[in-house]
Amino acid sequence: xxxxxxxxxxxxxxxxxxxxxxxxxxxxxxxxxxxxxxxxxxxxxxxxxxxxxxxxxxxxxxxxxxxxxxxxxxxxxxxxxxxxxxxxxxxxxxxxxxxxxxxxxxxxxxxxxxxxxxxxxxxxxxxxxxxxxxxxxxxxxxxxxxxxxxxxxxxxxxxxxxxxxxxxxxxxxxxxxxxxxxxxxxxxxxxxxxxxxxxxxxxxxxxxxxxxxxxxxxxxxxxxxxxxxxxxxxxxxxxxxxxxxxxxxxxxxxxxxxxxxxxxxxxxxxxxxxxxxxxxxxxxxxxxxxxxxxxxxxxxxxxxxxxxxxxxxxxxxxxxxxxxxxxxxxxxxxxxxxxxxxxxxxxxx
Numbered sequence: 598x599x600x601x602x603x604x605x606x607x608x609x610x611x612x613x614x615x616x617x618x619x620x621x622x623x624x625x626x627x628x629x630x631x632x633x634x635x636x637x638x639x640x641x642x643x644x645x646x647x648x649x650x651x652x653x654x655x656x657x658x659x660x661x662x663x664x665x666x667x668x669x670x671x672x673x674x675x676x677x678x679x680x681x682x683x684x685x686x687x688x689x690x691x692x693x694x695x696x697x698x699x700x701x702x703x704x705x706x707x708x709x710x711x712x713x714x715x716x717x718x719x720x721x722x723x724x725x726x727x728x729x730x731x732x733x734x735x736x737x738x739x740x741x742x743x744x745x746x747x748x749x750x751x752x753x754x755x756x757x758x759x760x761x762x763x764x765x766x767x768x769x770x771x772x773x774x775x776x777x778x779x780x781x782x783x784x785x786x787x788x789x790x791x792x793x794x795x796x797x798x799x800x801x802x803x804x805x806x807x808x809x810x811x812x813x814x815x816x817x818x819x820x821x822x823x824x825x826x827x828x829x830x831x832x833x834x835x836x837x838x839x840x841x842x843x844x845x846x847x848x849x850x851x852x853x854x855x856x857x858x859x860x861x862x863x864x865x866x867x868x869x870x871x872x873x874x875x876x877x878x879x880x881x882x883x884x885x886x887x888x889x890x891x892x893x894x895x896x897x898x899x900x901x902x903x904x905x906x907x908x909x910x911x912x913x914x915x916x917x918x919x920x921x922x923x924x925x926x927x928x929x930x931x932x933x934x935x936x937x938x939x940x941x942x943x944x945x946x
Contacts, residue, residue, distance in 0.1 A: 601819045601882060603901045606909065608921050610900060615751055616934035619763040624785045627929055627936040631912050631920045633946045638927065641783045641937055644894075650796035651847035653838055655890075657778040657855045658801045660769035662737075663744030664808075668707035670695065676705055679747060679808050680775060681725055682828070686735035690719060691726050692808055699726070708743035721823050737772070747775050749933050750811055751899075764933075773805035773828070779896045779933040780853030798847075800838040802859040804829040804877075814901055824878040824903065829859040836863075836872040839889065843868040848891040854904050857881075857890050857911075864889035881907040883914050893940045897924060897931040913943035 620626055628644060630637040639646075648654075664680035677694040684690055693699060699715045706712055711732035719725045730736055746756035746764060756764070766781035768789070792799070809825025816822045839849055839860070851857035862877035863870050867888055880903065893911050898904040909917045920938065929936045 601906075602817050603814050603819070604817075605914070606902070606905045607900050608918070608925070610925060610931060614925065614928065614931050614935075616930040616932060616936075617752055617754065618759075619782065619934045623763065623767070624783055624788060626783050628939060629920060629924060629929065629936070630939045630941075631916055632941040633913065633916055633943065634919065636920060636923050642788070644788070644939070645791055645795055645797070647939055648792070648795070648797050648850070649848075651798070651842065651845050652850055653798045653800060653842040653847055654792065654850050654852055655800050655802060655835065655839075655856045655860060656766070656768060656781055656784075656852045657804050657806075657859070658766075658768055658770040659774040659778060659803050659805050659855070660772040661746065661765055661774045661777050662740045662772050663746050664740060664775040665745040665747040666707040666743065667745075668705055668709070670699060671704050676707075678705070678707060678728070680736070680740060680744075681807050681809070682805070683736045683740070683773070684727075686737070687730045688716070689728050689730075689736045691728050692724070693726050704731070707739075710743045711739055721825070747808070749776065751932060752934070768801070770801075771803045771805075773803075775808050776806040776810050777933065778804070778806060778853045778855045780856075780894050780937060782934070783937055784852075798838060798842065800832075800835040802829060802831050802835055802856055804855040804859045806855055810904075811899075814903060819880075819882050819906065822880065822903070824880040826876050826878040827855075827858075828874070829862065829877055830874045831859060831863045831870055831872045833872040836870040839870045840868050849889060850892040850894065851890045852894050854893070854895055854907055857893055857907070860889040861887065881910050883910045885910045887911065887942060887944075891942055891945060893942075895938055895940065896933065896935050897921065897929065897938065899932065908938075908940060911942055912940040916943065 626641040679692040682690040713728040
């Protein structure tokens with residue numbers, strides 16, 4: 598990793614390929630299968646053809662909360678607040694955009710409906726703020742009642758009613774994320790039923806995706822980058838399912854980079870996943886040895902992003918560069934509302 602820089606993960610992306618809306622019907626996406634130098638263009642509905650009985654799909658069941666608020670400071674200056682993590686009913690860790698960062702003790706009025714006070718700076722780079730609720734109620738209620746859905750910064754329209762449905766997976770359960778685990782957005786209830794009929798198993802982890810997922814890599818050398826931290830939980834049933842799949846000779850397939858990061862963070866070895874809750878700031882780059890995951894379903898990622906580095910580690914740097922060049926040339930749709938890739942692990946091909 599010490600020899601790699603962010604420039605090794607740059608590529609040209611025509612702006613018109615950035616998907617601004619989901620496909621008309623959930624699941625009407627394209628699928629690019631990447632197995633080393635071999636690329637296969639398919640539709641997402643063909644995914645079951647790439648799986649076999651006894652495979653285990655691991656989904657992230659986090660649910661996106663309405664985490665974005667607009668408001669003003671006591672001075673009248675405008676602020677935008679993004680919940681990074683609700684710490685308890687009365688306190689939340691947040692990102693704040695303002696002409697001047699609020700100081701400890703500063704009061705903010707959000708959504709013209711409730712008041713908070715900034716208590717302290719936090720985060721690895723001191724770039725987060727601890728806000729305390731001063732009005733009646735709790736942060737979960739305020740988010741649901743007054744918050745806005747936090748669409749990614751590259752989606753140019755305000756969140757609407759359609760986004761509130763389509764920017765959630767059909768199996769979303771545990772509220773806490775401020776960004777969707779987007780590989781899961783392609784799945785429909787019908788697709789999940791079909792997979793069960795074929796004897797393909799499912800398990801769940803919970804990783805609450807933070808706004809840090811969009812944070813650019815500021816260090817030139819990858820070895821100098823510090824990853825943001827995210828909470829995850831591995832249920833006992835999921836740890837047992839991974840062990841049973843390994844024992845039967847099946848494959849573990851992560852649905853999205855968030856599922857992969859949770860599994861790899863909890864992996865003792867290929868067969869043993871540690872159940873329970875944890876925090877992960879794992880930074881996966883080329884040279885990383887994968888322990889838990891055999892295949893990865895994911896969307897296309899931003900240039901110079903940590904997620905592009907992760908998929909390059911998984912499928913091979915050269916293979917990903919070729920796959921992305923092919924995707925651009927053939928008009929695949931990119932990012933959260935875009936198309937999908939099914940990646941074979943490079944050392945398993």
